[in-house]
Amino acid sequence: xxxxxxxxxPFNVPEGxxxxxxxxxxxxASQSFFWYRQDCRKEPKLLMxxxxxGNEDGRFTAQLNRASQYISLLIRDSKLSDSATxxxxxxxxxxxxxxIFGQGTELSVKP
Amino acid sequence: DTxxxxxxxxxxxxxxxxxxxxxxxxxxxxxxxxxxxxxKKFLKIMFSYNNKELIINETVPNRFSPKSPDKAHLNLxxxxxxxxxSAVYFCASSQEAVMNTEAFFGQGTRLTVV
Numbered sequence: 001x002x003x004x005x006x007x008x009x010p011f012n013v014p015e016g017x018x019x020x021x022x023x024x025x026x027x028x029a030s031q032s033f034f035w036y037r038q039d040c041r042k043e044p045k046l047l048m049x050x051x052x053x054g055n056e057d058g059r060f061t062a063q064l065n066r067a068s069q070y071i072s073l074l075i076r077d078s079k080l081s082d083s084a085t086x087x088x089x090x091x092x093x094x095x096x097x098x099x100i101f102g103q104g105t106e107l108s109v110k111p
Numbered sequence: 112d113t114x115x116x117x118x119x120x121x122x123x124x125x126x127x128x129x130x131x132x133x134x135x136x137x138x139x140x141x142x143x144x145x146x147x148x149x150x151k152k153f154l155k156i157m158f159s160y161n162n163k164e165l166i167i168n169e170t171v172p173n174r175f176s177p178k179s180p181d182k183a184h185l186n187l188x189x190x191x192x193x194x195x196x197s198a199v200y201f202c203a204s205s206q207e208a209v210m211n212t213e214a215f216f217g218q219g220t221r222l223t224v225v
Binding site for chain 2: 032034041042046049085098099100101
């Protein structure tokens with residue numbers, strides 16, 4: 001079983017749609033959670049951290065369920081510029097603090 | 112202004128050669144990483160250094176040898192390159208390995224072994 005697993009992609013949605021990505025992680029000792037975004041042929045960049053109480057940043061909402069070891073990202077009112085690969089990332093401090101990446105979910109927003 | 116810079120951006124080389132990729136960060140971070148992204152786009156950690164000390168060494172062939180002359184630099188040397196080494200290699204840095212902290216990535220080095 002992979003340490004971090006994400007929905008298989010790609011997701012093809014029209015502009016204005018709401019899209020949700022799911023992610024599960026296997027290490028119950030994981031303590032920090034993130035969503036990164038990676039554009040084609042570019043480096044990953046932090047989109048947002050994920051906090052236990054859930055958090056929102058504009059059109060983006062992240063949720064964490066520690067009991068189910070589940071993380072989600074909701075994007076409302078999708079824009080063309082949201083097209084990218086979204087990476088679920090977990091930091092397990094008992095593993096030297098390394099970031100463990102999911103395989104990513106590709107999103108394509110069409111006009 | 113570049114926070115994490117790595118060179119070269121592209122590297123095409125023949126099997127059996129030895130090559131190095133350099134990485135520098137000007138963020139004052141004390142932890143640096145090397146990640147490999149294969150053709151399936153999966154990002155996997157290779158090494159992590161904290162204050163010049165190796166703290167993570169994943170199952171990577173010993174043909175790969177990281178070197179950290181100071182905490183702002185983490186270079187990757189690869190001996191006897193193989194076809195399967197073709198991938199994008201990303202350098203990254205963060206403030207502390209054990210804190211909830213963002214990692215900043217370099218732009219990647221696209222290595223092609225022919």
